[in-house]
């Protein structure tokens with residue numbers, strides 16, 4: 001499996017973990033774009049949001065639940081934060097293992113378009 005995030009899940013590539021359970025892993029982004037920049041991923045290899053099946057809906061909900069919990073733990077929930085999922089080339093996706101970016105800790109710039 002030539003997927004960098006699967007290797008992070010396996011532990012063959014190191015990461016700074018923020019949260020882990022049997023289904024979900026969250027870790028610090030290696031090139032943070034904000035004071036808080038954490039990636040939340042399913043341990044299961046799902047390439048993009050386009051590949052999410054109905055059977056994965058609970059898992060996707062859990063990714064957002066973990067994001068909410070981490071935002072609280074990081075102390076940014078009230079000030080605010082942004083959750084981002086890039087899909088494919090036009091969406092700016094670089095790593096083809098589904099992930100949600102949790103960004104915060106500063107006033108974020110306008111992003112739409």
Ligand code: 5GP
Pocket residue numbers: 004013015016027028029030031032039085086092093094095096
């Ligand atoms: P994408 O553009 O696919 O939505 O975002 C991929 C993210 O993964 C980028 O923010 C990038 O900095 C991060 N990233 C890429 N390779 C690694 C890595 O080996 N370790 C960690 N922690 N983050 C990575």
Ligand code: ZN
Pocket residue numbers: 003004005006007044045046096097
């Ligand atoms: Zn993967």
